[in-house]
Amino acid sequence: MNRFLVLPLLALAGLTFDTSLRAETAPPGRKPNVLLICVDDLKPVLGCYGDPLAKTPNLDRLAARGMRFDLAYCNQAVCAPSRNNLMVGSRSTTLGVYSLGTHFRKAAPDAVTLLQYFMRHGYRTEGIGKIFHIGHGNHDDPASWSVPFQPDKVVEYALPENSANGQLTREEAYFTNQKLGQNRELPRGAAWEMTDLPDNTYADGRIAEEGIRRLRAAAARPEQPLFLALGFVKPHLPFCAPKKYWDLHDRKAFKLAEQTQPPVGAPRYAGKTLGELNQYTPVPEQPPLSEDLQRTLIHGYYAATSFMDAQVGRVLDELDRLGLSERTIIVLWGDNGWHFGDHGAWTKHTNYEQANRIPLMIVAPGVTKPGSHTRQLTETVDLYPTLVELAGLPAPEVPQKLDGVSLVPVLKNPEVRVRDHAYHAFPRHRAGQPIIGRAIRTERYRLVEWKKPGAPRDTADFELYDYQSDPLESTNLASRLPAVVENLSRVLARHPEAKPEITN
Numbered sequence: 001m002n003r004f005l006v007l008p009l010l011a012l013a014g015l016t017f018d019t020s021l022r023a024e025t026a027p028p029g030r031k032p033n034v035l036l037i038c039v040d041d042l043k044p045v046l047g048c049y050g051d052p053l054a055k056t057p058n059l060d061r062l063a064a065r066g067m068r069f070d071l072a073y074c075n076q077a078v079c080a081p082s083r084n085n086l087m088v089g090s091r092s093t094t095l096g097v098y099s100l101g102t103h104f105r106k107a108a109p110d111a112v113t114l115l116q117y118f119m120r121h122g123y124r125t126e127g128i129g130k131i132f133h134i135g136h137g138n139h140d141d142p143a144s145w146s147v148p149f150q151p152d153k154v155v156e157y158a159l160p161e162n163s164a165n166g167q168l169t170r171e172e173a174y175f176t177n178q179k180l181g182q183n184r185e186l187p188r189g190a191a192w193e194m195t196d197l198p199d200n201t202y203a204d205g206r207i208a209e210e211g212i213r214r215l216r217a218a219a220a221r222p223e224q225p226l227f228l229a230l231g232f233v234k235p236h237l238p239f240c241a242p243k244k245y246w247d248l249h250d251r252k253a254f255k256l257a258e259q260t261q262p263p264v265g266a267p268r269y270a271g272k273t274l275g276e277l278n279q280y281t282p283v284p285e286q287p288p289l290s291e292d293l294q295r296t297l298i299h300g301y302y303a304a305t306s307f308m309d310a311q312v313g314r315v316l317d318e319l320d321r322l323g324l325s326e327r328t329i330i331v332l333w334g335d336n337g338w339h340f341g342d343h344g345a346w347t348k349h350t351n352y353e354q355a356n357r358i359p360l361m362i363v364a365p366g367v368t369k370p371g372s373h374t375r376q377l378t379e380t381v382d383l384y385p386t387l388v389e390l391a392g393l394p395a396p397e398v399p400q401k402l403d404g405v406s407l408v409p410v411l412k413n414p415e416v417r418v419r420d421h422a423y424h425a426f427p428r429h430r431a432g433q434p435i436i437g438r439a440i441r442t443e444r445y446r447l448v449e450w451k452k453p454g455a456p457r458d459t460a461d462f463e464l465y466d467y468q469s470d471p472l473e474s475t476n477l478a479s480r481l482p483a484v485v486e487n488l489s490r491v492l493a494r495h496p497e498a499k500p501e502i503t504n
């Protein structure tokens with residue numbers, strides 16, 4: 001599909017492309033604020049995405065104000081790279097950064113981040129919580145902020161008996177272990193915590209409170225537009241949340257995964273089991289997990305999601321109270337999905353559907369229709385050009401390659417298409433050698449090509465899934481449907497080869 005399909009529609013409406021954009025996205029003299037809400041490890045188990053078990057009234061009302069993207073995907077299903085994809089606007093395979101510990105400026109020293117681009121055009125950029133990945137040897141990007149970034153903790157416990165010595169490194173340990181092919185003994189904390197303590201006991205409560213303070217300050221400074229990035233840290237592990245959010249859910253109602261084995265015919269290295277999760281107690285080092293434990297983990301994820309949802313709600317209420325909603329673009333974005341035991345996998349770090357599908361909602365006053373939704377396939381990297389266009393800023397000329405396309409035509413009309421697939425990738429090791437799985441997701445299929453970057457195609461392993469006939473990815477169809485593999489490979493071939501991993 002071609003974005004210029006939008007032109008006839010606009011012509012019918014008696015508008016030209018340019019004037020409609022100018023009129024709708026950039027009111028003269030006053031730039032809109034941007035509130036970017038990033039949520040760690042949030043998959044679309046939300047009421048507004050049709051999940052009857054979710055208790056997410058605040059994200060549901062946010063969806064009711066704008067557009068929900070039903071086929072949105074991260075570019076790599078793990079925190080640090082996914083956040084690079086968002087802020088640099090480049091895919092991991094463009095940067096050559098796939099790990100938690102490598103800063104994106106190692107690959108693109110002069111990159112102009114989304115935040116920097118807005119700063120250049122008069123915005124004040126502020127950030128709280130978790131935006132860039134800090135930790136595992138990685139650090140913030142001070143050049144992106146007008147005032148110093150205010151981080152908060154992803155892993156924290158209110159009750160001392162739940163903590164372990166030395167937090168951190170659980171995800172990094174997963175990567176290290178995968179490379180070394182071994183399990184390292186690590187300090188563990190509890191996988192969840194349920195307390196009767198107030199919301200601000202935990203990071204997301206404090207992040208909301210600080211966000212509210214920043215919005216109030218911005219309301220008193222109307223001459224300068226604000227780009228506020230709020231990074232909520234739940235439902236990332238551990239699932240620590242006040243008891244009232246656990247009590248919203250009936251643990252008996254949660255269904256355990258139906259498809260608990262890796263896809264038939266998939267390469268063994270493509271899957272995973274308990275990595276990251278097994279660094280927390282009482283999760284065993286190896287599968288299986290008891291039904292009771294699985295149910296508690298799913299309950300914990302939903303409870304932590306409800307807790308985060310309530311904190312987002314506090315911020316949205318304040319935005320309304322201050323009268324800022326009418327001139328604020330709001331984006332809700334999850335950095336990666338999550339496996340609930342499907343394929344025997346937990347957490348993320350794969351190229352499968354559950355790890356890569358993310359929630360994405362955009363509210364753009366005067367552009368998006370309330371309560372709209374679209375099946376436009378979308379990637380994280382699309383947000384950079386989309387936000388730039390929505391704010392009426394000039395098309396970016398920046399040193400890094402921007403891999404995304406603007407979704408503004410889709411925001412105006414959910415039937416318009418600006419791309420026909422989404423692209424993502426994940427690194428693995430095969431026989432001790434680093435390989436990259438590059439994947440494309442169309443409405444019907446996902447093709448994954450696993451090989452060493454730059455190696456000939458005949459060295460690749462392929463995975464093919466048909467979501468029409470096999471939504472749970474039970475069988476790798478690559479050997480059965482060579483013509484489909486061939487067609488989708490041609491789509492994949494339009495993308496550059498993956499850059500090999502840059503190391504620190």
Ligand SMILES: [Ca+2]
Pocket residue numbers: 040041078079236335336
């Ligand atoms: Ca994450």
